[in-house]
Amino acid sequence: MREATDEGIALSTYGLSSGLCVDPIEKKPLFHFYPGSDVLSFGTAGCNLGCRFCQNWHISNAKRADRLVGEADPQAIASAAQRKNCRSVAFTYNDPVIFAEYAIDTALECRRRDLRSVAVTAGYIEPAARSDLFSVIDAANVDLKAFTERFYRRLCRGHLDPVLDTLSYLVHETPVWVEITTLLIPGENDSEDEVRALSAWIRDELSPDIPLHFSAYRPAFELKNPATPAATVKRARRIARKEGLRFVYTGNIPDRDGQRTLCASCGEAVIERRGYRVEKLAIESGECRRCGAEVPGRFLERTTSTNMS
Ligand code: SF4
Structure with a gap:
């Protein structure tokens, strides 16, 4: 969120957090990035997409004053991560794209202390702004929410192509470690054809070694579709593996094989x-x-x- 000041436009959420929490890195989810380590997670308020199924809608739709509960400057965040023996700090809950100045300064402070920085993001960012943010990021979990423009337009108030562009940029032009998450929503993005097309795109345009996480949706915010059956998530994993992806996981369901x-x-x-x-x-x-x-x-x-x- 930005507001006009005497010096110009400023990030109004800088130094303010909607919460700090120590999580396993597996919860982001990142399965190939210092597995078994802890990560200090934080976010701010607001978002540049408007997903009708947002699990964090109370944060992504919040105005500055009603959700930012604590002051936390970049030094305080990095210092807290060190105290808690975290390997990294994650910018998450909403999307670091909208608090980039704050995320960048925090990532630089982490680097000075030999901590890693993680972006959990929808990847919805202008090409000109990418390098400023991702040049200080070590790993990203990018939501590829679906593989149709219709889904992005109707359910996220956004577009698909910018997300695909961000993924290509991250994988081919940066050293950032990338994993992808797709939340499967019954009747919206879970058809065999769409899962196959999404998987084939990752294989051909990114790499068969990019980990892909399919996770089960539960009704949240405005969308009232029924929860995703476990069988749908397992089927998506089978399809993606058949398409040649080597590391495909399931989430939000009990499934030892998929973990x-x-x-x-x-x-x-x-x-x-x-x-x-x-x-x-x-x-x-x-x-x-x-x-x-x-x-x-x-x-x-x-x-x-x-x-x-
Ligand atoms: S991009 Fe993420 S945080 Fe933003 S509205 Fe969509 S689901 Fe919520």
């Missing part, structure tokens, strides 16, 4: 998860412990135990 990371070379379960908790990590310096194949992502140089339970 597991398999080595693309030997099939070993290199990461086992239960909910947001990592129970087994068999990756050493970014390689499968069994066969030595590289596992795409960002991992600690050395891990000391295979069993994290």
Whole structure:
């Protein structure tokens, strides 16, 4: 949110947070970025999209005064992350695109302290503004909300192409680690054809190594469609894997298979998860412990135990 000042237009939410919370990085979701680590999450208020199914609608639709509960300058946020032994700070809840100045300063402060920065974003940003934000970001989970312009226009008050452009930019022109989330909404974006087309686009235009998370929708805000059946989410995962994506996950449903990371070379379960908790990590310096194949992502140089339970 911006307001006019004597110096020009200023970000009115700078230094104000709608809440700070320590989460497992798996909750963002990021499954290939320092698995098992904690992340300090924060956001502000407002959004540049208007999703009718927004799970955080009370934040994304809020005006500045009614939701920003705490003062938190970039130094205070980075310092809190250090105190809480977090590996990273996440800009989330609403979208860092609309509080970029605040996110950038916080990311720079994190860098000075050897902390990583994560953007959880819809990727709806003008090309000219991308590099300012993403040059200081280490990982992003980007919502690819659907694969039709109709969905974006009707349910998000936005457009599909800018999101596809942002994804291509991130994957091909930056070192940012990227994972994608698609919330499946019955009757809106869950057809076999659409899931197949979305998966094929990721494979051909990005990489088959980009992790894709299908998650189940629950009715929220203005949209009243029924909740997504678990079978729909599992079916989407099967389709995406058949299209050649190597790391496809399910979310918001109980599904051990859909939470597991398999080595693309030997099939070993290199990461086992239960909910947001990592129970087994068999990756050493970014390689499968069994066969030595590289596992795409960002991992600690050395891990000391295979069993994290
Ligand atoms: S982009 Fe995210 S935060 Fe913004 S309205 Fe849509 S779902 Fe809500």
